[in-house]
Amino acid sequence: MPIRFEVNGKQVTVEVEPRLTLADCLRQQLRLTGTHIGCDHGVCGACTVLVDGDAVRACLMLAVQAEGSKVVTVEGLSNDDGLTPLQKSFRKHHALQCGFCTPGFITTAHALLSEEPDCDADRIRDVLSGNICRCTGYISIVEAVLDARAAYKSNGGKP
Amino acid sequence: MKLPQFEYACPTTLHDAVALLAARAGDAKALAGGQSLMPMMAFRIAQPALLVDLRKLPGLREIKVSGDGVRLGAMVRWRDIEDDARLASAHPLLKAAIAHVAHYQIRNRGTVGGSLAHADPAAELPGIALTCEAEIAVMGKGGARTIKATxxxxxxxxxxxxxxxxxxxLRLPPWPQxxxxxxxxxxxxxxxxxxxxxxxxxxxxxxLDNSNKAMNTHIGVIGIGDRPHRLPAVEAMLNGRAIDDASIERVAAATSAAVxxxxxxxxxxxxxxxxVGTLVERALTSAAA
Incomplete structure (x- = not known):
């Protein structure tokens, strides 16, 4: 069935089977392969995208449920000027090794900092508990998100 | 695994949604936030031929707070409960329990109705519904009815x-104000x-009654056995007693023996x-503090 929604600021119309998840729709039909699929059943957080501003697991949402929504993927968070402050902070703090989980951490942290630029380390750990990283051990990821708060604070919730 | 094939419907009225489910007698499932149903389908524990998406149904997303208690619409999300400042006084036990439900991203999609219908033995909301003697309002082809959580x-x-x-x-009885x-x-x-x-x-x-003794004690457990349940024998031990370290210790031991x-x-x-004995001890200690 045909569905229409907005992805990273552009209206798209795609023909999908009802069983297609939003994650597969983004990757296979829209070729937005920055959204990674780790577990495909809602445990790892690698597929996190923003739907109408909220961080959600794209593998636990059908593409047909996104009809009429505004979806932002990790690709939609970068800009033409190179790395965003959050991405720079991940690099500075060595918050990634293999990078597979990173898109999910970036989208989740972006949603958090956009709403709560004053959050503390406990809140960051609580929110990131829904994302699994098998390389870094999380400490550097939490440090990167803590350090990126300043960019969101100084710009009213926008990086 | 990728999801099995199914048909999809997205009705705009409750009446149509019920009719769609009724027409497929048992082979269709209602889809709310999908945070339990989608993994169930990925694991083939559920394989409905039709999913009836409830997202366009009106009137199911409201949290009502009144003298009759707290009413949570079936499509209310964990996030909505977390964000509703009224609930801190209108139902602090609900608010505290919901803080433990799942992770950030799931909290943005998972719903009250979905959790109740899924009925995981370890889920918080069924435990709160049962412990607080809530009622669950449902609509079917025969009309509306309410079912006691018990x-x-x-x-x-x-x-x-x-x-x-x-x-x-979900209708939770009033919390004393x-x-x-x-x-x-x-x-x-x-x-x-x-x-x-x-x-x-x-x-x-x-x-607490006028002489600071406990009455109307309700203790419910989750994650123990195949469904949430209360512990009437343990509750009876507390009713009419002062809650102090000694009574809490006795009750914790009795809980471990009862489950x-x-x-x-x-x-x-x-x-x-x-x-579970330790958790009862901690819950009663924080209650008495």
Missing amino acids: DFFLGALTTALEADEIITE ERAKSRRWGFQEFARRRGDFAMAGVAAFYD EPQDDIHASAAYRRAL
Whole structure:
């Protein structure tokens, strides 16, 4: 069935089977392969995208449920000027090794900092508990998100 | 695994949604936030031929707070409960329990109705519904009815919901406001990571009478056995007594003796038995503080 929604600021119309998840729709039909699929059943957080501003697991949402929504993927968070402050902070703090989980951490942290630029380390750990990283051990990821708060604070919730 | 094939419908009225479910008698499932149903389908534990998406149904997203208690629409999300400042006084036990439900991204999609219909034995909301003697309002082809939480949860992932019925609302009885200090409560659960399913959890509340003795004690457990349940023998031990360290210790031991936990990959029965006693102790200690 045909569905229409907005992805990273552009209206798209795609023909999908009802069983297609939003994650597969983004990757296979829209070729937005920055959204990674780790577990495909809602445990790892690698597929996190923003739907109408909220961080959600794209593998636990059908593409047909996104009809009429505004979806932002990790690709939609970068800009033409190179790395965003959050991405720079991940690099500075060595918050990634293999990078597979990173898109999910970036989208989740972006949603958090956009709403709560004053959050503390406990809140960051609580929110990131829904994302699994098998390389870094999380400490550097939490440090990167803590350090990126300043960019969101100084710009009213926008990086 | 990728999801099995199914048909999809997105009705705009409750009447149409019920009719769609009724027409496929047992072979269709209502889809709310999908945070339990989608993994169930990925694992082939559920293989409905038709999903009836409830997202366009009006009137199911409201949290109502009144003298009649707290009413949660079936499509209310965990996030909505978390964000509703009224609930801190209107139902502090609910608010505390919901803080333990799942992780950030799931909290943005998971719903009240979905959790009740899924009926995981370790889920917080069924435990709160049962402990607080809530009612679950449903709509089916025969019309609307309410089901007491005590009659609703029949076993692991099994409820009294008929195949054509959709949950519309959870109705929690009023939490005392005028004598708020006389209502004491605690919620405790233990999971390896906050947000994961609890190995065990305890919801407890009681009211203090004029001589500071407990009455109207309610203690419910989750993650123990195949459904949430209360511990009437343990509740009776507290009614009419002052809640102090000695009575809490006795009740914690009685709880461990009263429950019949299961072994599974997450914890042995012996571990759960000890754990639930500790959780009762912590819940009552925080209630009395």
